[in-house]
Amino acid sequence: MSLAFHGAKFCWMNGEVVETEKALVSAMEPIHLSIFEGIKAYAENDVNASGKLNIFQWKPHVDRLWRSAAVCGMKIPYTKEELLEATRNTIKANDFRTNVYIQPRIWPRAEDLKKVHMVIPVWSFETLLGKGNARFSKERKFIISSWRRIASDALPPQAKAWANYGNSALAMREAERLGYDGAIFLDNRGFVSEGTGAAIMTVRNGKVITPPVSASILESVTRETLLKIIPEDLGIPVEVRDITRVELYASDEAFLCGTGWEITPITSVDGLPLGKEYPGVLTRRIAEYYADVLAGKVEKHKEWLTPA
Ligand code: PMP
Numbered sequence: 001m002s003l004a005f006h007g008a009k010f011c012w013m014n015g016e017v018v019e020t021e022k023a024l025v026s027a028m029e030p031i032h033l034s035i036f037e038g039i040k041a042y043a044e045n046d047v048n049a050s051g052k053l054n055i056f057q058w059k060p061h062v063d064r065l066w067r068s069a070a071v072c073g074m075k076i077p078y079t080k081e082e083l084l085e086a087t088r089n090t091i092k093a094n095d096f097r098t099n100v101y102i103q104p105r106i107w108p109r110a111e112d113l114k115k116v117h118m119v120i121p122v123w124s125f126e127t128l129l130g131k132g133n134a135r136f137s138k139e140r141k142f143i144i145s146s147w148r149r150i151a152s153d154a155l156p157p158q159a160k161a162w163a164n165y166g167n168s169a170l171a172m173r174e175a176e177r178l179g180y181d182g183a184i185f186l187d188n189r190g191f192v193s194e195g196t197g198a199a200i201m202t203v204r205n206g207k208v209i210t211p212p213v214s215a216s217i218l219e220s221v222t223r224e225t226l227l228k229i230i231p232e233d234l235g236i237p238v239e240v241r242d243i244t245r246v247e248l249y250a251s252d253e254a255f256l257c258g259t260g261w262e263i264t265p266i267t268s269v270d271g272l273p274l275g276k277e278y279p280g281v282l283t284r285r286i287a288e289y290y291a292d293v294l295a296g297k298v299e300k301h302k303e304w305l306t307p308a
Pocket of ligand 1: 038194195196197198199217218219220221222223257258259260
């Protein structure tokens, strides 16, 4: 597993844009209670072209960052408007004109745990989506992890706390060790929960099904977006309910969805191929439409885009 997170030349730290390599803190800082958010900005009109950048679903991402901070007992010493300005300045300093991943991070300061450090690293990235994109159709074989998704009586699954991601990393390492591309968690009741950093949706008999928040999932912004556009814009019925392991095996299609994973189709689970066609017909349709929404091509959803 590699974490190709080298960041861009400039990031924002504690109130100013600085060179990433100078954004340093002491190795003695407490890191176990840190939180973060993962947000993407897409180039308008063509998901891989240079041009105007729009941040997708800025408000729900930032609201979740504030909720994560509250759950972990931290207070963010900036306003949401200041955070937007900081993000814009960081993107501008790097002269990014293509898709940008934005990852605000917050953690308590060693000298006073009530105070925090805040940094906003950014990366450019290539989207998985886009018509005919080979990366979208690449096969991905998943396993059900032997690690269960963290339960909400131990860690907060609905917060983006780094502590939760030890759970994801163990599941990914297990999958890679066994020769798979990724892992799906069951929750502590044994129902399907989510991927290691993305929500899961399955397709059965023309209907999209996804687990509820009570299945220990993160309240995914992408999942919420898809739960709106799949029925309202594409006319495909959706159902939010618990999914059993056997139902997942018997799905016609399944895909992961999230800011990082965008829409990632799943070829097989535990060696059992899903459906007849890969990626499945509905997965492809949903992904193509979602790519248009991200690229600002769907007029009525431009309200989800904030100029970067
Ligand atoms: N679950 C987990 C554990 C995640 O880390 C993510 C990525 N933020 C998601 C689901 C998907 O959430 P979103 O659509 O808000 O990116």
